[in-house]
Amino acid sequence: MSQFATGVVVLTVGGEHPHAMTANAFSSVSLTPPSVLCSVAHSAVMHDALTTGGKFGVSILSAEQEPLARHFADKKRELGAAQFERVGWFTGEHTGAPLLTGSLAWLECELDAAHVSADHTIFIGAVLDSRRGHDDTGLLFFNGEFGQVGDAAA
Numbered sequence: 001m002s003q004f005a006t007g008v009v010v011l012t013v014g015g016e017h018p019h020a021m022t023a024n025a026f027s028s029v030s031l032t033p034p035s036v037l038c039s040v041a042h043s044a045v046m047h048d049a050l051t052t053g054g055k056f057g058v059s060i061l062s063a064e065q066e067p068l069a070r071h072f073a074d075k076k077r078e079l080g081a082a083q084f085e086r087v088g089w090f091t092g093e094h095t096g097a098p099l100l101t102g103s104l105a106w107l108e109c110e111l112d113a114a115h116v117s118a119d120h121t122i123f124i125g126a127v128l129d130s131r132r133g134h135d136d137t138g139l140l141f142f143n144g145e146f147g148q149v150g151d152a153a154a
Contacts, residue, residue, distance in 0.1 A: 005142040010072050010103075011038055012057040013049040014096035018081055021046040022073035024141045025120075026058070034127035035112060039120045045079065050111060050123050057097030058107040058125075062135040063148035065102060069139060094128040105132045 006024040013019050025039035036058065040047045050056055061069055068087065077083050088101035094108040109125030116122075137150035 002143050005140050005147075008061045008069050008139040008141050008146070009038075010059045010061065010068065010100055011040075011046060011050075012059065012092075012097040012099065013046070013053040013055070014057070014091065014098060015053060017049065018084065018098055019045055019049045019079065020072045020083060020098065022069045029124060034130070036107060036109060036125050036127060037122055038125070039117075039122050041120050043119070047121060051114065051121075054111045055095035055097065055128075056109050056111070056123075056125060057092045057095050057099045058109065059100035059103040060105040060107075061100070061139040062102060062104050062133070063137040063139045063150070064135065065100065066139055066146050068100060069146065092129075102135070103133050104135055104138055105130065 008024050009026045011021050011023050023038055027037050029035040029037050071077060084098055089098040092099050092108045099106045107127050108129040109127055111123060112126040113124040114121050137148050140147040140149050
């Protein structure tokens with residue numbers, strides 16, 4: 001699967017115990033009604049956060065946000081609100097989830113379904129709101145490395 005190029009997002013939940021996680025197992029499911037999916041390991045903190053929270057945010061990362069992708073993938077970072085201290089973000093109006101400033105786009109979702117598959121759960125989110133940013137260069141993950149695609153990459 002390392003030969004399959006993917007986009008990179010940061011999934012977030014707000015509330016009393018905010019949390020974020022870098023993910024590349026993310027995809028559009030349907031345009032009508034709009035829905036997305038993400039696959040999360042049962043061992044990840046995000047798994048319980050999504051299961052109990054019911055709502056989540058998605059920040060679709062620009063190529064310039066590779067450091068954020070690395071930060072939210074680092075299992076040694078502080079958890080809770082501390083992981084957002086040196087990160088630009090704003091609160092999602094519909095979910096209360098932190099959304100990362102400078103992203104290509106943002107989604108706010110409500111958990112619609114969850115399907116267990118081996119050691120992961122596939123979470124389906126109904127899109128409550130979506131917004132687009134200004135940058136046109138997307139962050140990719142391919143063959144174990146970050147890359148980029150878009151106008152600035154040409």
